[in-house]
Amino acid sequence: MSIFRRRHFQWAGATMNTSLKHGMVAFALSLHCCLSAAAMPVVTPPAVQMRPLQDPWVPAAVRQKNLRLLEETSGATLNAQVEAKLKAEFDFADITRSGMLTRQHASNAGLGYIVKHFAVIDRNKTGWVRFADVQEFLRARAMASTATVPKP
């Protein structure tokens, strides 16, 4: 068992609780780096695996924090979550706190989807868009997309 572990994790030392081994590996790696920097040729060392693959896995401390089951949203509640996400992004970009954005505001906050479709979202051609305008644009796009879904 231990022989096998060593073979697989010999370059890492991390999964083993022996700090001595960890130190030796660190020393070996630093020595390796210095030698290679000082005197070519560079030799590619074997890859290292510090932990086995475990996902999905979380450390015990995180597990302890999550004792309560959470609602698995769908339908209207999921839509509300999506809207909250989009609204939060919009509000972050709204540096004038006016509830409206210019194309530049959207650009400054990285809201590329608003920048890209600004002319369409800005229905009244005022140069400013409200969150309601964004919602309207997304609703229209969803409708257009549903219309193109082939019937089974």
Place this chain on the structure above:
Amino acid sequence: MIYFRALMAIMLIGTCFMQGCGGGGGSGGNSSNAPPATTVGYIDTVVYSSAPGASLPTAAEITVTTKNQIVIGNIVVSYTATAGHLTARGLVSGAPEASFFYVAYTADNANAATRPITFVYNGGPGSSTAWLHLGSFGPKRLVTGNPATTAPVPFPLVDNAESMLDVSDLVFVDATGSGLSQAIAPNTNQTFWGVDADARVFRDFVMRYLAVNNRSASPKFLFGESYGTTRTAVLANLLETAGVDLKGIILQSAVLNYNSNCGVVSVVQSCAGHLPTYAAVGAWYNLANPAPTAAALPAFVAQARTLATSQYDPAVQSYLRTNTPPSATLLTQLINTTGFALTNWQTRFNIDPDYFQTRLIPGTLIGRYDARVSAPSGSLLAADGDPSSTFLAASYTTRIAEYLSTNLNYTNPSAYVLVGNAIQTWDFSHDARALPDTIPDLAAAMTLNPKLKTLSVNGYHDLATPFFVTENDLARLGNNLGNNPNIQIRFYGGGHMTYLDDAARIAQKADLVQFYQNALSAL
């Protein structure tokens, strides 16, 4: 000879620096979109570290290219492999964040406007992408002999007849603190070890790649595995928000909601979502009664889904809340469906996958990633808790380093980090929850881009990300007409890495081809 190559490489790197190419860390601000410097043979002398506090002072974007050909079906694809680093930069600030190591395979003489590009990554979190890179749909793959554990090691590397290069360019990219990817000062690797920070820096890598390679018009796809699907959901929303429209995403063995997987939160979560997987595994070992033939597995599993939803889950809920014992009839059904012994059901009615792994066959540990793989308890293969992934580890460790230096001419003094320690200090919180539920992110991405297509790929014998849990998670995205027509779910005989199984890989490749065709033909 090696000396000469090293000198040549230094001269080439020197030339590159003098030309100021590649937008190295020193340039600051918004970078030019000049393509990264490429060299014929490249010895990258930068030493990369996966330590939490590690930070590169600066980073150059230098790559090495090699030319090759691959026969896929009846066509020959000539391609260029590009290995090296790109600097992800802040979406708004333009400040360097992380130096990403990647290997891109791009078909020669293709039209960038129509040729798809797929960004591929594993999960962990903390894993490099070597598993997908050398195991799945790249131009080369390791012959693992899955699910047997008798293949010669280290596994030979062969041309991959099921490569996806006939349908898409592929960019295999390693997360910060894995492979040879590292944060750039003032950031450290730890800066990007969280659900949100990781997805943001991946977004910035993807946008950088598209910009420097003039691929902004190309149809874009994401292909993540395991935690990589968690990343994909968050990343898809971030990319759509940033104005980068995706055509499709492939979820390889998904974990979209950590809160719905009883292997992660077994304290309170019902394990009913695992029952159909237990049934498939029991059938594999001929323990189900009657055991279905391989051809009858889908129908058998369908019955197990019904049993899980209509009977096992309500019984588990009663058991958890009021300690109500299950009926004898239900116990008989569960035993017949899974082959899992009565004493186990009586000891712990809500059966978590760890318990199942160690007790299905006395004296044997079955695999977590691929339950078809087994090893005697206490044997070398069983030592790390999952014979299926332990069998792979040594070969992947050996071959990825060899492949980068020998096949791709990329040499580096640092050890490529197959799996790092990021998971131990990862910030799993997301949207005010301790563990991520990324269905709202996927829903947001689909709201921003109603044409976004999703393909969910599942192994019947994967105990880590059970397919029925994923089906139930994705069902939350169903539209008011019932099923969401933009989401397809596929199942294969195999584990977490379905593609390791020869039959599953062939079937999955065919499904991928169809998925890409559908996504590309959508108006």
